[in-house]
Amino acid sequence: xxxxxxxxxxxxxxxxxxxxxxxxxxxxxxxxxxxxxxxxxxxxxxxxxxxxxxxxxxxxxxxxxxxxxxxxxxxxxxxxxxxxxxxxxxxxxxxxxxxxxxxxxxxxxxxxxxxxxxxxxxxxxxxxxxxxxxxxxxxxxxxxxxxxxxxxxxxxxxxxxxxxxxxxxxxxxxxxxxxxxxxxxxxxxxxxxxxxxxxxxxxxxxxxxxxxxxxxxxxxxxxxxxxxxxxxxxxxxxxxxxxxxxxxxxxxxxxxxxxxxxxxxxxxxxxxxxxxxxxxxxxxxxxxxxxxxxxxxxxxxxxxx
Numbered sequence: 001x002x003x004x005x006x007x008x009x010x011x012x013x014x015x016x017x018x019x020x021x022x023x024x025x026x027x028x029x030x031x032x033x034x035x036x037x038x039x040x041x042x043x044x045x046x047x048x049x050x051x052x053x054x055x056x057x058x059x060x061x062x063x064x065x066x067x068x069x070x071x072x073x074x075x076x077x078x079x080x081x082x083x084x085x086x087x088x089x090x091x092x093x094x095x096x097x098x099x100x101x102x103x104x105x106x107x108x109x110x111x112x113x114x115x116x117x118x119x120x121x122x123x124x125x126x127x128x129x130x131x132x133x134x135x136x137x138x139x140x141x142x143x144x145x146x147x148x149x150x151x152x153x154x155x156x157x158x159x160x161x162x163x164x165x166x167x168x169x170x171x172x173x174x175x176x177x178x179x180x181x182x183x184x185x186x187x188x189x190x191x192x193x194x195x196x197x198x199x200x201x202x203x204x205x206x207x208x209x210x211x212x213x214x215x216x217x218x219x220x221x222x223x224x225x226x227x228x229x230x231x232x233x234x235x236x237x238x239x240x241x242x243x244x245x246x247x248x249x250x251x252x253x254x255x256x257x258x259x260x261x262x263x264x265x266x267x268x269x270x271x272x273x274x275x276x277x278x279x280x281x282x283x284x285x286x287x288x289x290x291x292x293x294x295x296x297x298x299x300x301x302x303x304x305x
Contacts, residue, residue, distance in 0.1 A: 022050030027059040034072070040087065040108075041072050045115060046079045068104050080115035103128065111136075129156045140167040149177065176200070199224070206264065219266055227280045234271015234288065 024047075026033050034054060035042050043052055054072040055065050074085035089107035105128040111119030116139035123132040131150055135143030141164035149159045154177040163171045172185040183197045191212035199205045204226060209218035221230040268288050275284045 024052045029059045047076050049076050081112035085110045231274045232268045235269045237267045
């Protein structure tokens, strides 16, 4: 009788572990348990506890189920995502063309805690090479976000090193294919941004300052000896407003070869231009006042970036 009581206690104590280890194999027919965003399958946020496995098969073909039919795995605890979630894919090596050469690999690996991304997210591509590593904390980007080039000629080389603080991008460093910095963007405590573009050997060449609405208000060019050559401050063509916004938030140029962000392609409409010699002495200072014929480029009209 006493032994039976102990057995009962053991079952009660370990029953949560048994539930957590329960395996749920589902198929493409079982859309109640997942969503699809573009070509990516994603488990619903709340599912029964245990290990969930999605196969790239319809239920009628379940007899073919195996390791290489898996496209998504993840665990749930207390009906929330917990631990590692893996997204699987096939790739054909870059030097091969035949389907028989395809390789099965983890395309994306995410880490969750109590339903929120918490830890490192790793993305991979051809030949199982890492193309992105991002740190999360409580569902927000927090820490380093490192990206690598994707084009064949520079595949896997460092492209970007970014730093986030609670989902806010604080600093972005973009590298050329030769490993030298192309530009850096920094966010200051007052909400303004600064963009620095470097030459091919890593020397500061241009510095652009933007206000809290991403509007350029100061442009500087430097000599190779790092002495200020030209400074323009004032109002610029509205089209330049897009530069910092696109470069900061939209352009993930790890998909292409970028060697310039066109920091020299600007026009001052109203303001002051100062020019210096190579020892830093002011040579000329002039005021600029231009008429804008194209109203779509009027920098004095309000518009969102």
